[in-house]
Amino acid sequence: MDRSVSSPSLTTARRAGLVACRSCGIVSPFGTRACLRCGSRLESRDEASLQRVWAWLLAGLIVYIPANTYPMLRTTQLFQTSESTIVGGVVELVHHHAYAIAAIVFIASVVIPVGKFLVIGYLAVLLRRPHGQDPHKLHTLHTAVEFIGRWSMIDVFVVAILTALVQFDVVASVKPGLAAACFALSVVFTMLSAQAFDPRLIWDRIKEESPR
């Protein structure tokens, strides 16, 4: 038993006429603009939350397209220049039998971004109306997306390291392609999209449907 915490009735701050600070946790009277303890901006529910989620998600989706079509790396070896895209780089790794690394890059650059678009889109569509889903499941989805999203940046860092190290004039050199910038932007935009999400909506909208 957890005796330090007592919340028998499970009242939300909003229902108690209070507004909670998402940064430090304390509650202030409803209508307070800035948190009394830490000074962060207070909003009982971020009404514009879903709009910002969509805006960032769309921006992330748009730059994800050139991130896949343009080359990520431009390798010059003995006057021959070859270009590889994100997926091309993974295929190359598989040819070199580096399966574990290929899996890491594939997951970070393809599975995580695409999964993130789908999950954020799903949550944003679902939460426009009261939903009949298990809030715990949705909450786990949101936490996972927020936690994993930043790991997509791996491939951008790989390109940076290769560019810095492989500089032997004509013998071998590596240059970053436009896709590296697009991909980095896509990761940043989708991270902002996940952060714009107000997770309290998940718990609010379920209650509207099941009056208990």
Add this chain to the structure above:
Amino acid sequence: MIFDPTCIACPNCDVLHKVAPAAVATRAKCAQCGYRLTSGRPEAIARVVGLALTSIILMGVVLFAPFLRLNAGPFGSAASVVDVVLGFATGIMVPLALSVLCFIIVLPVARAALLLYALSPIIAGVGNFPGAPAALRFAFSLKPWAMAEIFMVGVAVALVKLAGMARVEMGAAFWAFALFVLVNAFQDTFMCRNTLWTALSARRR
């Protein structure tokens, strides 16, 4: 203005909880969603300050030592972390170079410095520095943008890609950076919002 530091709301689901001030050494979770409301470690402040100081010193080593050395037959190249970032810095790639610099060095160091600024007066037993709450708030929000650990995985992938064509040696900065990542991961286990904010606001007068 007064507020009650024992009454906190879950940031994820807004449910109100009463956290007894006497029970600072008890961990507590949100009754509805399971969010860790307080880690129940009063020693967290001292740990965070010590680890933040350690990580700033380590980053000093990282900046001024060679990171990786590449040997391919008669050719050799050494790169510091700064070189890694500047490798991008041509033409339209300059913004990308700057953001990589932020993700792997500037923001991780800024986070450690902000924590030191906000929390070390508590350890020293003196009054808070001006703007301490803003510093702590900023340190928390920087968390997802400080990507030192992700860069380290990127280094591992790059090493495998290079394994066929050249021999790579790790420099002092490489090991310092690896240590920096470990210190940061350890520090994050003590980054309890309730503990740190309660300690900070208790001294503000």
